[in-house]
Amino acid sequence: MSEKDVLEILGEKVGLGKSATVSFNVAKLHTQNTIDVPVIIERSKKPGPTILITAGIHGDEINGVEIVRQIIAKGINKPKKGTIICIPVINMFGFIHMDREFPDGRDLNRVFPGGKKGSLASRVAHKLITEIVPHADLIMDFHTGGADRFNSAQIRIKKGEVVLDELAEVFGAPFVYYSKNLNKSFRNTSYKLGIPMLLFEGGKSFNIHPNITNTGVNGAKRVLHHLGMLKARFKVSRPKKSCVYISESKWIRAKYSGMFKASTTINSYVNEGDVLGHITDPYGSFNHFVKAPNDGYIFNINQSPLVYQGDAIFHISTKLAE
Incomplete structure (x- = not known):
């Protein structure tokens, strides 16, 4: 066996x-007690690309973990050619404690590429970037919305990347959201290393939503099928709707503190002036209607029953990509 085959x-x-x-x-x-983060490797006898599938960078983003779990449990990660590496829970510390951050209080997704002698989160980032990521030709990283903010199933990529545009279309999520690579994030560090990443967002923290899970698993299957890595026994479904490409967006924020209830649904298209929800007080003396500031798609809704002035409550598209 040659060295390149190992x-x-x-x-x-x-x-x-x-x-x-x-x-x-x-x-x-x-x-x-040792904390072991399992890295599950499946290799075909036939050479091919190496795909890294990850989730759980934030310990409270359970739905991403569930997507990768299903990919493994169903055997989707056993490739027809090439190699698939799965890490269902990167931030095992946060996952155990049901916490977004590391025990050192740091957000793992803001410390990349990390350092060998840095904080705990920094050391994990460094080891991931130096010992695992360089093997990958493509990364699929699964996330959810933070706190009570429920994200539509979406792929986030940097605009102007031809390979990512093609793969995002293949994945088939309802939305592709063009967003800049954040400094010190896993995505930005991978980009600098020349390794493309499809970042999936869907659902909210501490929640497993079947539609979000199905979208993530089906999207991963489509990408693997596109690359010739999915075994023939798996069926590949077509997306139910054409993908919407969002190039610009904005958050609608609460003008008042109070009890909050959304009346519009996730993924819906709204017109300027449409009522999206309302904020009330516990005493029945106040009722503020939240209205759409422009035409656009609602691709994130805050599902918290209580909001404070300034809280992000809806994410709405302001410009669609051509």
């Missing part, structure tokens, strides 16, 4: 046609 990752060598689960760990709990 994948050496986290100290373990995995040959073509082999499977392995290796441990990605950086630190122990304060009780000295």
Whole structure:
């Protein structure tokens, strides 16, 4: 077996046609218990691309973890050619504590590329970037909306990237949202390394939503099928609707604090002046109608029953890509 046929990752060598689960760990709990982050590797006998599928960068984004779990449980991660590496939970510390951040209070997605001698989150980012990411030809990273903000199923990519445009269309989420790569994020660091990433957003924290899960799993299957990596026993469905490309958007924020209820639905197209929801007080003396400031698609809704003045309550498109 030639050297190029052997994948050496986290100290373990995995040959073509082999499977392995290796441990990605950086630190122990304060009780000295080891925290093992399983990295699940499946290799075909036939050479091909290496796809890295990740979730759980934020410990509270359970729906992303569920998508990757289903990809593994259904055997979708066993490729017809090439290699698929799955990490269902990157931030195992946050996942255990049901917390978005690391125990050091840092957001893992704001410390990349990290450092060997930095904070706990920084060390995890560094190990991911130096020991796993360089093997990948493509990354699919699964996220959800933060707090009670429910995201439409969407792919987020940087505008002007031909390869990502093609793959986003293949994925088939209801929306493609063109957004800049945030500084020190996993996506931006991968971009600088020349590794394309499809970032999926859908649902909200501490929640598993079947429609979001199905969209994520089906999208991953379409991409793998497009790359010739999906085994023939899996059916590939067509997206129910054509994808909407959003190039500009804005948040509608609460003008008042109070009890909040949305009356519009996620994914809906609204016209300027349409009532989207209302904010009231507990005493029945106040009722403020939240109206659309422009025509556009509603692709995020705050589902919290209580809001404060200035809270983001709706995300609306302001300009669609041609």
